[in-house]
Amino acid sequence: MATTQIVASPSVQGTVIKRPATSHLDRTAYLVGNPIAHSQSPVLHHAIYSSMGKRWGQLLFETDDLAGFIRYLKSDPKSMGSGVTMPFKVAVIPYLDELTEAGQAVGAINTIFYKNGPDGQRKYVGTNTDVLGIRDAFLNNVKGTPFVGKPGLVVGGGGTCRAAIYALRDLLGCSPIYIVNREKSEVDSVIDEYTSKGTAADLIHVATVTQAENLTPPGITVSAVPDFAPVSMNEKVAREIIETFLRRRNGASPLLEMCYHPSPDTAISRLATESGWQVIGGIEAMIGQGLAQARLWSGMEIDDTLRQQVSRKVKDSLAEKHRL
Template identity: 45%
Template sequence: MATATTNGIITCQPPKTDHLDGQGYLFGYPIAHSLSPLLHQTIFESLSLNWDYFLLPSTDVQQFLSLIRNSRCYGSGVTMPNKIAIIPHLDDLTPECRAVGACNTVYWRDSKLIGTNTDIAGVRESFLQNVPESRFRNRPGLVVGGGGAARSAVYALVEYLGCKTVYLVNRDASEVEAVMSWCKSQGYGDGLIHVSTVAQAEALEGPGAAVACVPNFPPVTDAEWEARRILECFLSKPHQGAMLEMCYHPVVWTEIAELSKKAGWEVILGTEAMIYQGFEQARCWTGRSLEDLPVQRVKEAIAKELSRARL
């Protein structure tokens, strides 16, 4: 596998093939609302690449494999519910992909189809590019949620953002236990703490970096209300950190974003994570560094599209 790591960060070597008119896909379902085509077409146009990026609303892995094995295909994105299903069909995985057990990006190297996970980079860069490190370095992290996105968030907090301890808050205890078990089995879960009551939260040190990985729904059940009260307890502690709200659809500004802002926390919109994971994908496909990619142009295009969609 022609993939190296520098200080723990995956470094993708430039593609061996010269795709003059390449094509790629976003493989998942449902994906009609995805901003990925806009993001990548903006990047490709800025780099003068005659590449296309298509939505592939499907769960048919064999169909997807037949498309990406076309000589014109530079790679593709993979989203729910296919992030785990695609793994057995790949030739190799990057260390980060193995660590979180989910693949959201595939690319070609040395005639091998490689799987990686750029959601981690999305979380990492959302903080590093937007927040003073004094907000989160050497403090506990916090993850709200219990799915695959939570594993990526935990990995980013532990491996890149200096969080030796990470609190997990979720309405479903079994989901939290599954996340903790997986992360421990992969070597980055020893500092995880399931916070299940407000009394427990009150006794803990305040977190610095928080990631919300849940849909924007108001609490209804007793378990949902307890999880919300635990979050509010952490937000009300003296140290005011930064909250990355991963949810940005159908609205960008969520209830958790509003709660965090009112508590004095810095709020990072979910579009930042989406954009930076997309830059990491483009880096794997093109071999360009982040400094070579049109960061501001992409942010402006995404903001314009979201503004238009709200009209």
């Protein structure tokens, strides 16, 4: 896997953190972020490792002290690595020794894994498996690849937006990529980042309904925003743009709704269904990115049987959680 060396690494001095209970596990991975109590990631990883007959697992590490967590991660002899979620997907980068090609291209990290350097010392490597989760959610649920060569639409402006751009363009062959978001500054930040890498030529910020009406309709969409009713003028305009694009779908038109908590039944998924889009639940992307993490942490190979077993257990757990 291609990597990019990071030159600067800050001190990891921080406050003492209460260690999660790990005595029941032979090896552990973590998920660091805040808030993360709702995460299904530990359920996913338990399903993966229990299927292998291993006493391995993932623990939630909810904290505001990223530096303290990194210090703890480096001191834990059982650790396989860590997942990284908001608000640390960008903030974690300076603490790492290297980034993979995907991590560098996306500019947001959701996975830390280890490798040994030439001197035998452990290196902490950051990558982004969200891109694989998004890719696989489409490839595993859409017949053929009807979206190749068509425009892609990304709704949002955060770390998942960056991963979606990379997945749609670099892994699924979609171009150009339209970006719709309530905050122009967030889109500007994304495009500026890609501009600095010389890869922003086919990124288009769609800021008005008129603009959406005159562009070639998207053939594939990733919605990466929370489910909320638009209140501000910016939010209302963004929703109108999304509705315009959804009404003007291009062919089979699959839409991945990344929001699945507290419910996968979102306003955008309902609009998409009413307009004839094939809606794919975000749990599919979560499962795909988690399986990719497990491969990096354990070296295990992922086959269809394992994927189906894990998918069934996670979806059953999520359905029970929603029922309660």
